[in-house]
Amino acid sequence: MSSSPPLPSPPPQHLSLQRLHLPRTLRVLLLFCALAAPSALLAAVPKVHTVTLGPFRKVPYTQPDATPDTKADETSTLKIRPLFVDDRQKEWTTGEIHDITDRTFTVRRALRLNDALPNATEPHWIWQPGPWLSVDRLTGHITALHLPDFDATVSDVVWFRDYAAYCGTASTAKGGLYAVVAQLGARRPVVQKQIGKWPDTDHFIPVCQPAQWQRLPMRVTLKPTGGDPTTYDVVGSASIIEDGDSSDDN
Numbered sequence: 001m002s003s004s005p006p007l008p009s010p011p012p013q014h015l016s017l018q019r020l021h022l023p024r025t026l027r028v029l030l031l032f033c034a035l036a037a038p039s040a041l042l043a044a045v046p047k048v049h050t051v052t053l054g055p056f057r058k059v060p061y062t063q064p065d066a067t068p069d070t071k072a073d074e075t076s077t078l079k080i081r082p083l084f085v086d087d088r089q090k091e092w093t094t095g096e097i098h099d100i101t102d103r104t105f106t107v108r109r110a111l112r113l114n115d116a117l118p119n120a121t122e123p124h125w126i127w128q129p130g131p132w133l134s135v136d137r138l139t140g141h142i143t144a145l146h147l148p149d150f151d152a153t154v155s156d157v158v159w160f161r162d163y164a165a166y167c168g169t170a171s172t173a174k175g176g177l178y179a180v181v182a183q184l185g186a187r188r189p190v191v192q193k194q195i196g197k198w199p200d201t202d203h204f205i206p207v208c209q210p211a212q213w214q215r216l217p218m219r220v221t222l223k224p225t226g227g228d229p230t231t232y233d234v235v236g237s238a239s240i241i242e243d244g245d246s247s248d249d250n
Contacts, residue, residue, distance in 0.1 A: 049140030053093065053107075054082040059127045063153070063205070078127050080110040085140040094129050098159040100184070103137045106145065106159060132157060132164070134184065147182050148189045154198075155180075158211040163190070163234060165220045167208035169198045177207065179222040181234055191232045196224050 061078035083091040092110040099105045109130035116124040129152055132145040147157070149168025154177075157166040162184040170176045177196035182189045204225035212221040223229035 048138060049086050050084075051135060051137045051140055052084045053097070054084065054089075056081045061127050078110065078129065080127065083107065083133075083135070083142075085142070090142055091133065093133070097135075100134075100159075100162050104134060105137070106132050106134050106164075108132050108157075109144075128152065145184070147180070148192065149178050149180050154207045156206060156208065156210055158213065160213040160218075160220070163220075165191075165211035165213065165222060167195070167222060167224065170194075175199060177224065179230060179232065181220055181232060183236055186236070190234055190236055191220075193230075193232070195222070195230065196227065 056079045058077040058079055061076050063076075078094055080092050080094050082089045083093050092112065093107045094110040095108045097105045097107045109132070111128050111130040113126055113128055114123045115126040116122065131150065131152065132147060134143040134145055135141075136143075147155070147164055147166070147168075149155075149170055150157075150166070151169040155166040155168050157164045159165075164180075164182045164184075166180055168178045168180040170178060175198045176194045177198040177200075179191060179193050179195045180189050181191035206225060209223045209225055209229075214220070218234040219231050220234055221229050221231045
């Protein structure tokens with residue numbers, strides 16, 4: 001009895017690129033697209049960061065212009081707290097934050113400086129209030145703000161919207177104490193007017209009183225301690241520029 005001829009094998013359900021009758025360059029291109037597709041999908045999703053502030057703690061602090069005769073309180077303190085981005089500490093800060101928009105805020109940096117003299121054998125660390133920072137909650141980006149005529153020992157910044165009002169000191173040879181209103185994103189200050197002399201060895205502490213803001217019409221009053229107050233009209237629109245969602249500098 002003769003055996004039956006073998007049945008033909010069913011065609012494979014999946015064919016590799018090598019078995020397809022395609023040009024080599026096309027096969028390479030298809031393979032590259034298949035490998036790159038997952039990475040492209042991941043890159044299209046913006047990374048969202050988590051920005052948090054830790055609890056306050058007190059550290060020893062002495063006014064920078066204090067002398068052995070005027071430094072009466074050895075236990076003066078500065079309240080500082082850490083700034084975290086994605087659970088990684090980025091900065092030390094002091095004071096309260098100011099919300100400019102729903103995603104951007106400003107906060108003042110706290111600096112730990114080495115106060116040791118050149119002939120000292122060990123460092124002597126002290127804490128001082130530093131410049132202001134702008135923080136983007138979405139991207140986690142931290143920007144150091146270079147406020148015009150800002151003096152860490154004199155300037156007590158009071159924020160309103162994206163405006164900063166304070167007394168500053170000129171870095172020119174003539175010096176001088178200035179009333180300043182700066183707007184974030186603007187190249188020049190909105191207000192910059194001399195209101196006194198500086199340096200001044202016989203100055204009040206604080207040098208100026210905190211600025212007083214008014215909404216409608218937008219005005220601010222600045223007053224040197226022991227001097228006369230001056231009110232300035234503030235004209236302008238919000239000019240803060242926020243980083244794009246896709247930026248990732250951290």
